[in-house]
Amino acid sequence: MWIWQQQNWPNFTWDAAVLAPLLRDLSYNQGLLVGRMGVQSAQQKQQALDTLLANIIYSSAIEGEKLNAFSVRSSLAKKLNINEQPYPTTVQSDNLAEIMLDAINNTDSPLNLERVLNWHRLLFAGEQSLFTKIEGGQLRGDEPMQVVSGRLDKPVLHFTAPPKERVNKELSLFFSWFNKTQNEPQIDPFIRAAIAHLWFVTIHPLEDGNGRITRLITDLALAQEHAESIRFYAMSVAILEDRKSYYEVLEATQRGDLCITQWVKWFLCTLNNAIHHTLNxxxxxxxxxxxxxxxxxxxxxxxxxxxxxKLLDGQFEQGISASQYQKVAKVSRATATRHLSDLQTLGFLTKTAAGGRSTRYKIA
Structure with missing residues (x-):
């Protein structure tokens, strides 16, 4: 039995006591992030550009699609009025920038079928493979919607979505809940985002792109919680880094009952990881x-x-050796050794305890 077949669907429950410490930690780190970005006000636009780019690129990467990062960055920069070295944009890159900015900027616009299908239309308006032509901007057809993996002759079934005849009713319930709970004090906004993610991806209303649209809805929910901080962390990056467990906990939850504590716990921890990454x-x-x-x-x-x-950017965590310096700086071994010695003498670097060929240098 799938979760959507449970008698009380979609009345989700969760263990508040288990989630409480995670929510406290998450709220603290979010506040820390907002404070740090306030201090770094000169870098805010650049940080926002980097974060939004990462969210778009990694959300597609989760589904195995590789985007041209330079084109997407250029499209975002134009829409954010950031002057950068121009790079040719495409219909696809412009559309991806548009839907991302719609999700995080237009937080007071209601979420409805028209908005979601417009995102979907823009998502698939660019160039597509002749073998995987998707009609964007419409709900899936009558065929059963299943998530499978493995060989064609031995497919592994991970999930079966609600049948087509239930999709409109399911979406109506979801949109109504999402819009009513935007300012609902009875539900924590981070838990709301976790529920929105699970609920929409479980309905799976589209032929393709369900994951990417789900993550846009998640970004919208998080932007409604705090419009500024969402610009500085990329949850899709954290999801991709832990993609295996993402699919595992999602499948376990969709095969389970309506108690979604483990899913929400995973979501909160992953979101916290994304914020930690930015703080670092x-x-x-x-x-x-x-x-x-x-x-x-x-x-x-x-x-x-x-x-x-490179050392200041976190590369060569164990310190840099003369041979590594030689490769990075493209100089002779003798020059590399001399440069490192000079940097130590001038107080830029300090030598590690190991000697001989194992000698490494770290930031002083």
């Missing part, structure tokens, strides 16, 4: 800025600055 990047940026502010860069050559920036 901010800390790295602040450290890098302060580092260069305290150093006299005029004493260095171009290759030395290049290597130091």
């Amino acid at each position: 990047n901010i800390e790295q940026t602040i450290f890098k800025t302060n580092y260069w502010a305290s150093k006299d860069q005029t004493k260095l050559g171009e290759q030395q600055v290049k290597v130091l920036n």
Whole structure:
């Protein structure tokens, strides 16, 4: 029995006591993120561009589709009025930027079938393979909708969606709930986003693109919770990094009863990971800025600055060796050794305890 076949569907339940500490931690980190971005106000637009780009690219990557990141970035930059080196855009990249910005900017616009089908139409308006032509902007046909994997002769069934005759009624219930609960104090907004994700992907109303539309709806729900912070973390990145468990917990939940505690727990932890990732990047940026502010860069050559920036960006976590420096800076072994020695003498780097060929250098 699938979850949508349960007698009380879609009256979900969850264990509030299990989720409470996760919600506290998540709210704290979200507040921390907003505060840190306030301090980094000069970088806000750039951070938003990077985050939105990552969300679009990784949401497609979850489904195995590879996008041209340069085109998507250029489309986003234009819509955000950010001046960057121009790169040719496509109908697809412009559409992807449009639907992402609609989801996070138009938080007071109701979610309805027209809006979702417009997203779907834009999602599939670009170039498509002749073998996988999808008619965007319409609900799926009468054929049973199943999620399968494996060989054609030995398919593994992961999920069967509600039949076509139930889709309109299911969507009507979902949209009504989503719009009514936007400012509902009785439900935590993070739990609401988790429910929205599970509910829509379970209805699976589209021939293709259900996952990507689901993640847009999730972004909309999170933007309704906090319109600013959603611009600075990319949940799709965290989902892709843990894609195996994403599909596992989703399947287990869709095969289970209406208690969705484990799904919500996974969702909250993954969202927290996404925020942590941004916080770590901010800390790295602040450290890098302060580092260069305290150093006299005029004493260095171009290759030395290049290597130091890579170290400051988190590369070579165990420190950099002379041979690694040689490859990065494209210099001779003797020059690499001399550059590293000079950087140590000038106070830019410090030598690790290991000696000989194992000698490595870290940021001082």
